Amino acid sequence: ESANTQWKKAIKKIFSTQNMGCNFLNLVNMVNKTFILKVENSVRVTEDIIVNLSKEKEELTDLWATWNFKITKVKAVKQQWQIFKEKLKITTNGLEILQEELQLAATVDLGSDLFTVLELQKKLNQMKPQYQQLNAELEYLKKLLALPSQKGFVVKENSERISELIHLHQTVMDTMTEYDEIFNKTVKFHQIKRELECLSKSGELDIPEICEDPENVHRAKAYLVNAQEKHAHIRQLYNLLITQGVDILSTMQKPNCLNVSVKNLKQELARFECDSINWISKADKYEEELSQYFQHCTTQEEINELRESFKDLKKKFNNLKFNYMKKTEKARNLKVLKIQIQQVDTYAEKIQILKKKMDNLEKSVIGSVANEPNAKVRVLLEPISDLQKQLSDFSRVVEDYKQNLDLVEHLQQMMEECQFWFEDVSATVVRVGKYSAECKTREAIESLYKQFNKFIEPAVPQQEEKIQQIIDLAELLYGIEEGKKYVEKAVLKYKEIINSIDELCRSLRELKELKV
Structure with missing residues (x-):
């Protein structure tokens, strides 16, 4: 008794936990992608828990059947036969009751309000532990029937009854699975629909006017990013709703024994498809305008x-x-x-x-x-x-x-070159004057004079031309008056050098005449 009670409680808790996990996954699918990324680990853990609970449920069921089988096995054959008949009757009656309960009294339209679908889903979830108990009973009966050479057992007759029971069990399981699948999809459809309707009532689906403020690029970017994030979430909801609705219709097109209708749901789906096209068109246009505004x-x-x-x-x-x-x-x-x-x-x-x-x-x-x-x-x-x-x-x-x-650089370079020439010529004039004083003969004076002329004759015209270039450039840069002032020293120095050259040449000629 205690073991049976604990087993039933465990099965009930497993189903309850799995239902909570499925509800969590359904809700996560409705939120925006940013939030989904934040709870990605939680989603993965929840999915793993649901899978592991299913395995544990099957293991517990097998364990319960094996445990009951071992208890029964030690009893007398007559008692075993009595237990078998009793369990067979209880299991058959239980499955027949479940089958009747699954036959809804009236056709339910899946497009009706969420409360109706939730009540039906709640009723189905309450049947699941009972079904699992009957599933365990069936496994137990199959183990009893498989006992070798049991006298008193009508094997052929009982095998046929067990086969009928297995067929009934499979029918009930298929019906429950179909209802479970269609109810889950319908609940998700209504939850997304309700979310969109709430957004519509709060004005979140309305497309606002663009606030003109061309100087504020940060506000423009914020408008654009916020609109894109908000619209992405709404697009996701529309997409999920339409996908879920189409999935429900596709499921209902397959052969089934469900007493449900999709007439209203078809109408709701068509309405939301139309709303989706209109809203997405407006949202795209608004985002395009915001993008242009931001640009x-x-x-x-x-x-x-x-x-x-x-x-x-x-x-x-x-x-x-x-x-x-x-x-x-x-x-x-x-x-x-x-x-x-x-x-x-x-x-x-x-x-x-x-x-x-x-x-x-x-x-x-x-x-x-x-x-x-x-x-x-x-x-x-x-x-x-x-x-x-x-x-x-x-x-x-x-x-x-x-x-x-x-031009100023060129002028300064030419003036610098002239200064070098002035210094070189001045030094040469001094040296030649010194050498001339040491010359003893006319021939020596004549040789010195020729050497000096050879050095000075080609350079003077060149320097005269350069001085003129300097004057012209200075006047171009600074004007006639200022230009003349700028090169005045250089021009005077040039004249001094020319005078010193002339004076030296005259001195050398006179010295040549004096020498015998």
Whole structure:
């Protein structure tokens, strides 16, 4: 008695636990994918528990039948026969009662309210432990019938009765399985339907107006992401509902003995299919508009960033020019000038990078205009075009400044070369003057004079031409008056050198006349 009671309690708990696990899995399927990922481990564990409980249920059933069989086996044959007949009668009656209960008094439409289907499912779940008990009884009877050479047993007659009982058992099991499957699917269908109806009542299925705020890209992105996540969940619910409804209809098309109808469910399914098509169309359009809105905001922000980059570049360049110009003339030597040119080259490269970014942005916007010919997108082209013009003007300023610095560099290099020549010629004049004082003969003086002429004659015209180039370039860079001032020292030095050359030549000629 105690063992039987404990066995029944265990079977009842197993069914109850499995039902809770199935309900949990049904609910998980209705939530959004993000949540499903969070409870993925729980889903896997629940599925494993349901499978393991089924195995334990079968093992317990077999164990109960074996245990009862062993108790009966030690009894006298007459008692065994009496137990067999009694158990056969009880099991047959039990299965017949279950079969009658499974024949619903009235046809139930699966499209009716959820409460009706839940009540039927509850009733079916209450039958399951009773069925499992009868299943164990049947296993026990089969073991009794299989006892070898039992006198007093009418084997043939009882075998036929057991075969009939097995057939009845299979019929009941098939009916219960069919009801269980169709009720589970129908409950899931109604739960999803109720979820969608709740969303509709709360206004969650409504498509709102887009809030215009083109300067706020973060809000635009939040709108888009939130809408996509929300719509993905609703699409999933519609998809699950339609899939579940179609699955129920497909199941009911197969041969069965279920006393249920799908007339209302067909109508509900058709209504939700129509709602789904309309809602998804509106949602897709809304997401497309939000995407365009977000793209517009992103482009506007990129324009603002490029504008700020341009302002920053222009400010730094002007500071570079100012800091160079406030240096003294002496401080702006050739080394400092070369550094300035390198820095200007860097700014020219940055301008090209900025130009490329603007060109790419313009191409992107023009492409958007082609795909979405609306005034909002075209408005973006105007600030881009204006910014390109400003950058192009600034680029010419930088290029002109660079060319000016290159000319200044060239001027300073020529002046530096002239200075080297001045120093070289001055030193040569001093040496030749010194050597001439040491010459004893006319021939020596003449030889020295020829050597000096050979050195100086080709260089003077070249330097004269270079001095003229320096004057022209200085006047070009600084104007006539300022240019003359800039090269005044160099010109005076050149004249001094020419005078010193003339003086030396005259001195050498006079010295030559004096020598015998």
